[in-house]
Amino acid sequence: MMQKDNFMIKILSEQDADLLRACAELCRDCIPDSWSYESFLSEVRRENGLVIAGLHEQNQVVGFLTASYVCDTADLTNIAVNPKFRQQGIAFLLLKFLLQELEKSGARTVFLEVRRSNQPAIRLYEKSGFVSVGIRKNFYQHPDEDAILMQYGESIC
Ligand SMILES: CC(C)(COP(=O)(O)OP(=O)(O)OC[C@H]1O[C@@H](n2cnc3c(N)ncnc32)[C@H](O)[C@@H]1OP(=O)(O)O)[C@@H](O)C(=O)NCCC(=O)NCCS
Numbered sequence: 001m002m003q004k005d006n007f008m009i010k011i012l013s014e015q016d017a018d019l020l021r022a023c024a025e026l027c028r029d030c031i032p033d034s035w036s037y038e039s040f041l042s043e044v045r046r047e048n049g050l051v052i053a054g055l056h057e058q059n060q061v062v063g064f065l066t067a068s069y070v071c072d073t074a075d076l077t078n079i080a081v082n083p084k085f086r087q088q089g090i091a092f093l094l095l096k097f098l099l100q101e102l103e104k105s106g107a108r109t110v111f112l113e114v115r116r117s118n119q120p121a122i123r124l125y126e127k128s129g130f131v132s133v134g135i136r137k138n139f140y141q142h143p144d145e146d147a148i149l150m151q152y153g154e155s156i157c
Pocket residue numbers: 030031077078079080081082085086087088089090091092093114118119120121123124125127
């Protein structure tokens with residue numbers, strides 16, 4: 001857990017049902033093809049799944065991310081911040097926290113996909129140390145779009 005002023009970061013568990021529901025609602029509002037509450041629940045139940053929430057005043061979910069890892073490789077699968085709380089550094093803090101947690105777990109490389117048009121997210125990832133390593137043609141639907149594959153950490157090539 002990380003705490004600063006009225007903001008704290010928490011790794012969620014199965015016991016945090018209300019916070020997981022709030023993550024699912026935020027996800028629905030911010031990300032096309034979003035995860036349901038059940039998807040969030042199954043992520044925290046998995047041994048190598050992570051749901052990390054940014055909380056305002058201890059209990060309001062203002063941002064979250066999800067990630068999973070196998071051996072030394074991790075995937076960032078979702079990240080979103082409530083529009084009212086954007087551009088205040090919340091996503092950057094969540095990502096920094098994740099990278100520290102993954103390092104403790106032995107992950108050396110993190111991958112993610114991002115829509116080619118999603119400049120706010122691409123800039124966030126670049127600021128956090130990710131670099132573009134490829135394109136996945138027509139990876140997304142609704143609407144159809146290429147994904148940029150980005151990588152953080154040691155090269156596995
Ligand atoms: C992408 C997103 C998570 C960023 O959250 P945020 O809390 O506003 O980001 P931060 O305030 O931590 O910004 C960190 C960096 O990201 C970049 N960034 C964030 N918002 C940006 C914007 N609107 N335009 C350009 N760059 C932006 C900047 O480089 C910023 O650093 P700076 O403030 O030093 O310039 C947020 O816009 C969001 O929830 N988008 C919808 C969901 C989404 O697209 N998720 C990613 C794909 S799953």
